Amino acid sequence: xxxxxxxxxxxxxxxxxxxxxxxxxxxxxxxxxxxxxxxxxxxxxxxxxxxxxxxxxxxxxxxxxxxxxxxxxxxxxxxxxxxxxxxxxxxxxxxxxxxxxxxx
Numbered sequence: 001x002x003x004x005x006x007x008x009x010x011x012x013x014x015x016x017x018x019x020x021x022x023x024x025x026x027x028x029x030x031x032x033x034x035x036x037x038x039x040x041x042x043x044x045x046x047x048x049x050x051x052x053x054x055x056x057x058x059x060x061x062x063x064x065x066x067x068x069x070x071x072x073x074x075x076x077x078x079x080x081x082x083x084x085x086x087x088x089x090x091x092x093x094x095x096x097x098x099x100x101x102x103x104x
Contacts, residue, residue: 003029003049004049005025005046007031007044007045007047009044010042029048031046036064036066040064042064044063044064046059
């Protein structure tokens with residue numbers, strides 16, 4: 001069954017429609033932040049929705065905080081690609097492929 005994912009930040013649903021820094025993968029439910037800012041600090045909770053089961057399940061809140069030492073860490077640039085070997089789509093329908101570039 002199709003699932004959809006929603007993220008809640010400090011008890012408020014994140015509106016990511018026009019947000020160029022944050023993205024929710026509808027394939028995995030992961031929340032990606034391109035650049036963490038001080039105002040991103042808080043509690044994040046994922047809600048998984050199943051239209052078929054007419055049910056919503058909430059995850060445990062996860063706190064995001066900034067490191068006090070100012071160290072960002074070193075990450076070698078890489079491209080995360082998780083495409084299936086074959087993707088099928090009916091003519092006139094939509095297909096979504098996700099590719100993420102990570103690094104510093």
